[in-house]
Amino acid sequence: MKLHIAPRAPNPRRVQMFLAEKGVSVETVPVAINTQEHRSPEFVAKNPVSRVPVLELDDGRFLGETRAICTWFEGQHPEPNLMGVDAEERAFIEMHDRRAEFYCLLPIANWIRHCHPGLAPLEQPQFPEYGQSQAGKLPDLLRVFDVELASRSYWAGERFTIADITAFCAVEFARGLMKFRPSDLGLLHLQDWRDRINARPSAKAGM
Template sequence: MKLYTAHRAPNPRRVLMFLHEKGIGGIEMVDVDLNAGAHKLPAFRAKNPVSRVPALELDDGRVLSETRAICSYLEGIYPAPNLMGANPEERAFIEMHDRRIEWYWLMPIANCVRHTHPGLAALEQPQFPDFGRSQGEKVHESARWLDDTLAQQPWMAGERFTIADITAFCALEFARLMKFNAGAAGFARLQEWRDRVAARDSAKA
């Protein structure tokens, strides 16, 4: 298999952390230069018509895109260690938390960065700075919700580390580009959780 990735983007990093947590090797990594527009070239569009990374090319030539779909496939063929739920109830609650984080935490962060950071101008044309700043305000709102969640449980989806923690961590690390720091913003529990995840081998890889 081949994984088309971009090392600075949060969604490819989610898959890379997922692979590392599960100890999956033997997948060829293909870096896609987003700033150079490699994801929009015909050769890549033929693999993924929406021109996004990550994308996983299977051994039979089919290409699976979208982070959650890729991770679901990998969880299915490499079931241990489990990161997405061991039974229907746990799977549903982990997916709920992961989806919430993806839509209401990662998405505003990405929108803020893409529309306000000059280094992302090549990827987001036209940029709408006012929209980006409004999305940045939503990041603080979501940080409060996540901080409150962590007052009730040690990890994003409950009592153990899951894919929801990977999604939240990669989003928070990407938020550095909008100069967001959980501790400095008064979200102590979110900062403590971030430091625990950052200490894991998958976060350092």
């Protein structure tokens, strides 16, 4: 089994952090996305949409999409539980995980892909105005999460879950390329949450 990743990219990091929390070790294969390796015929044969991460299973199949890969590992290694112990908890964790992905990670990724010169090879054409508009919406979106974190310890409730992984990787992606710190916007609950998650050993995965 192999996990095809792009080092330091947020979505592969989500899977690597998930595996670290599970205590599961999987061989990783780096994919050089800056040199378009993810668009090579060899990689497209693994994932026709040219995205990482991709899990190469022992039976020769390839599983793409971050959450699908995490779901596979949750089934293979159910403890510690990160996605919900029953249908109700799974639904609420997925809701918060999707919100972290769509309203936190996605606008950050859009700003970086369209405004950062280092990402130009991956996003052609770049639309800087669109990227800036996404960045402009981010503070209001993050204030929503900051208010929620005032009343609970973790992103989806009172225990660590996959939603914390998604949100943390999003915030760290912004910290690295946008020089973003929640406290700079007065988001102290979000900053406290980020610092607590950063103290977990799994936070070093995928760096």
